[in-house]
Amino acid sequence: MTTQTILPVDAARISELSQAGGEPVWLKDSRLKALELAAALELPKLEKTRLDRWNINNYGSHKAGASLASLAEAPSSVAALIAGQEEGSLVIQRNSGAVYTHLSPELAAQGVIFTDLATAAKEHGDLVQKHLHKAVLPDEHAIAALHAALWNGGVFLYVPKNVVIDTPLQAILLTDDAEATFVPHILIVADTNSSVTYVDNYVSDKTESGLHNGAVEVFVGAGAKVQYASVHQFGTDTTDITYRRAVVENDGTIEWIVGEMNYGDTASDTKSVLKGNGASSDAKVIAVGSGSQKLNYTTQAQHFGKNTPSDMITRAVMRESATSIINGVTKIEKGATRADGQQTEKVLMLSPKARGDANPILLIDEDDVTAGHAASVGQVNPEQIYYLMSRGISRHDAEKLIIYGFLAPVVSQIPLEGLRNQLQTLVERKLGQ
Amino acid sequence: MAAEFVIEGLKATIEGKEILKGINLQMKGGEIHAIMGPNGTGKSTLASALMGHPKYEVTEGTALLEGEDLLEMAVDERARAGLFLAMQYPSEISGVTNSDFLRSAINSRREEGKEISLIKFIRQMEAKMKELEMNPEFLHRYLNEGFSGGEKKRNEILQMMMLDPKIVILDEIDSGLDIDALKIVAEGVNAMRSPERGFLVITHYQRLLNYIKPDFVHVMMQGRIVKSGGPELAERLEAEGYEWVKEELGIEDETVGQEA
Ligand SMILES: Nc1ncnc2c1ncn2[C@@H]1O[C@H](COP(=O)(O)OP(=O)(O)O)[C@@H](O)[C@H]1O
Ligand SMILES: [Mg+2]
Numbered sequence: 001m002t003t004q005t006i007l008p009v010d011a012a013r014i015s016e017l018s019q020a021g022g023e024p025v026w027l028k029d030s031r032l033k034a035l036e037l038a039a040a041l042e043l044p045k046l047e048k049t050r051l052d053r054w055n056i057n058n059y060g061s062h063k064a065g066a067s068l069a070s071l072a073e074a075p076s077s078v079a080a081l082i083a084g085q086e087e088g089s090l091v092i093q094r095n096s097g098a099v100y101t102h103l104s105p106e107l108a109a110q111g112v113i114f115t116d117l118a119t120a121a122k123e124h125g126d127l128v129q130k131h132l133h134k135a136v137l138p139d140e141h142a143i144a145a146l147h148a149a150l151w152n153g154g155v156f157l158y159v160p161k162n163v164v165i166d167t168p169l170q171a172i173l174l175t176d177d178a179e180a181t182f183v184p185h186i187l188i189v190a191d192t193n194s195s196v197t198y199v200d201n202y203v204s205d206k207t208e209s210g211l212h213n214g215a216v217e218v219f220v221g222a223g224a225k226v227q228y229a230s231v232h233q234f235g236t237d238t239t240d241i242t243y244r245r246a247v248v249e250n251d252g253t254i255e256w257i258v259g260e261m262n263y264g265d266t267a268s269d270t271k272s273v274l275k276g277n278g279a280s281s282d283a284k285v286i287a288v289g290s291g292s293q294k295l296n297y298t299t300q301a302q303h304f305g306k307n308t309p310s311d312m313i314t315r316a317v318m319r320e321s322a323t324s325i326i327n328g329v330t331k332i333e334k335g336a337t338r339a340d341g342q343q344t345e346k347v348l349m350l351s352p353k354a355r356g357d358a359n360p361i362l363l364i365d366e367d368d369v370t371a372g373h374a375a376s377v378g379q380v381n382p383e384q385i386y387y388l389m390s391r392g393i394s395r396h397d398a399e400k401l402i403i404y405g406f407l408a409p410v411v412s413q414i415p416l417e418g419l420r421n422q423l424q425t426l427v428e429r430k431l432g433q
Numbered sequence: 434m435a436a437e438f439v440i441e442g443l444k445a446t447i448e449g450k451e452i453l454k455g456i457n458l459q460m461k462g463g464e465i466h467a468i469m470g471p472n473g474t475g476k477s478t479l480a481s482a483l484m485g486h487p488k489y490e491v492t493e494g495t496a497l498l499e500g501e502d503l504l505e506m507a508v509d510e511r512a513r514a515g516l517f518l519a520m521q522y523p524s525e526i527s528g529v530t531n532s533d534f535l536r537s538a539i540n541s542r543r544e545e546g547k548e549i550s551l552i553k554f555i556r557q558m559e560a561k562m563k564e565l566e567m568n569p570e571f572l573h574r575y576l577n578e579g580f581s582g583g584e585k586k587r588n589e590i591l592q593m594m595m596l597d598p599k600i601v602i603l604d605e606i607d608s609g610l611d612i613d614a615l616k617i618v619a620e621g622v623n624a625m626r627s628p629e630r631g632f633l634v635i636t637h638y639q640r641l642l643n644y645i646k647p648d649f650v651h652v653m654m655q656g657r658i659v660k661s662g663g664p665e666l667a668e669r670l671e672a673e674g675y676e677w678v679k680e681e682l683g684i685e686d687e688t689v690g691q692e693a
Binding site for chain 1: 507509526527541
């Protein structure tokens with residue numbers, strides 16, 4: 001090992017916290033094992049990004065937020081996100097723990113489980129243990145290991161066989177205390193032929209710098225469909241490292257919709273593992289970088305099953321001196337015949353100091369497949385600005401039209417109207433409009 | 434009030450090379466002026482310089498529209514002052530629908546809080562599209578993206594109709610149009626004729642002028658207007674070509690930049 005990971009906690013503290021939280025023994029052991037791994041493992045290697053130079057050590061210490069007796073007590077940063085949906089199924093994490101959980105009685109009656117992961121580990125231990133850390137493995141790198149050692153709060157969603165849920169379930173993950181460990185873990189298990197949409201929002205409201213080390217694991221059963229929408233809007237105070245992963249069985253479908261609207265440095269990796277035959281994945285990422293943000297976004301699709309289509313689209317707008325590295329990795333394993341992997345990464349740069357780098361990668365070990373990629377990095381075309389202005393539109397509005405036009409092919413495809421509007425608003429805010 | 438448009442001593446360069454060498458032209462509302470000339474003589478440069486294309490630098494001259502010098506204004510201000518240019522090669526803009534684009538253009542002429550209502554806008558746009566025999570789906574298509582040459586030209590005319598300009602420059606609006614489309618476009622232009630509006634029709638074929646009858650015809654060569662006359666000048670050019678003009682004026686090569 002060339003570098004030694006500085007551990008934010010020791011084993012004794014982890015045991016103590018686990019015990020205090022009433023966690024099952026298997027979970028305590030899992031945490032301790034991960035902590036050992038963390039000490040031995042290196043940071044993940046990201047394309048053209050020196051993670052070791054980022055502010056990634058602000059783990060703070062465990063601080064559970066006080067439970068909310070009702071949503072009326074929710075902090076203002078949360079209230080805005082749930083306006084109009086107060087009745088819906090909702091989990092809120094504040095700093096190191098859940099402060100509110102609600103599952104609609106109809107869903108509960110159908111056997112749906114929706115609560116914070118810490119509670120689920122106690123109440124539905126078998127189900128959680130069977131899936132936890134099986135998609136994002138603690139031995140992948142130091143960040144994943146630390147995540148597995150330290151995760152707190154989180155969300156657990158289980159949808160039983162054949163249960164189809166029409167209205168989205170929602171979670172809000174808020175960090176507003178820089179000294180509190182904020183390591184939420186989202187675990188979704190969609191059983192055979194079930195269908196669900198889950199939407200989460202990550203927000204911060206603090207001034208000192210902190211870290212979000214997050215992981216998302218989605219297990220899509222045979223014939224099941226999961227639509228996962230995630231909007232990250234942390235302030236400059238928060239460095240965001242997020243690993244999202246879905247494992248999809250026969251004829252299952254995962255759909256990712258990710259809005260990367262943070263103001264701080266961000267590394268995210270969103271990957272679909274198409275394990276079963278006929279499994280499919282669709283990933284849409286839109287991102288706006290501003291200020292001096294350093295950004296590294298990766299989308300991946302790994303095909304094992306036959307007849308597996310995957311599509312990944314990332315559109316990123318970079319303004320001021322934001323720097324972004326955008327990677328797309330399509331990996332088709334031997335035996336994944338008739339797989340079809342497509343990806344597009346496009347970056348639009350609004351200032352001469354903004355940087356964008358798109359890296360499409362196709363790794364194909366099977367002959368009988370189709371795959372394609374397109375990538376582009378460019379500035380706003382002055383000819384287009386001229387054309388719009390020649391009709392009376394101001395330069396500001398012309399640029400705005402072109403930027404929204406650039407994002408439109410992704411935004412317009414977002415199937416949830418509320419989310420579409422929210423992203424539109426966040427994009428406007430990030431673009432300073 | 435009838436628009437008065439006066440271009441005086443207009444010189445313009447592109448990448449340091451002088452293309453327009455002193456253009457003088459006077460137009461009044463209600464008039465149609467044609468600018469004719471072979472390829473490469475500076476016609477599009479004149480149109481672009483008047484509109485304010487960033488690649489062209491105006492080095493001398495004025496272009497007064499109702500007494501205000503357009504050349505002092507930003508591109509969008511020129512448009513709002515009443516200038517409209519139907520471009521020879523309109524841009525394609527992905528992700529921006531034709532209707533969002535045009536609504537922004539109309540609203541740019543209105544005060545905040547007095548924007549055109551969506552319903553009213555759509556009705557107007559649909560009515561104009563019908564006149565131009567455009568499929569209503571073009572409302573929702575991305576601006577010029579994947580449009581054929583003829584569809585782009587119709588879309589330029591559609592914009593002209595919606596924006597109600599004072600001075601309209603049509604740059605090779607006839608290129609890429611078959612005869613039926615040409616008639617439709619010409620009808621659109623003729624329907625817009627009014628005492629308040631002047632037209633500058635740029636073409637290198639006389640064909641268009643059978644449908645849009647000019648009051649004045651100017652011939653452009655080597656970055657200058659070298660000859661002006663009435664409609665009979667266009668007819669003679671149609672019948673005899675440009676050679677006689679060149680002979681009369683002692684011009685060997687009519688294109689710009691060759692003399693240098
Ligand atoms: N983008 C350009 N870069 C360099 N020279 C140009 C450019 N555009 C036009 N020119 C020059 O200006 C001359 C006039 O062009 P243009 O105004 O397009 O002519 P017309 O419209 O009469 O065919 C051309 O012959 C060419 O040499
Ligand atoms: Mg031309």
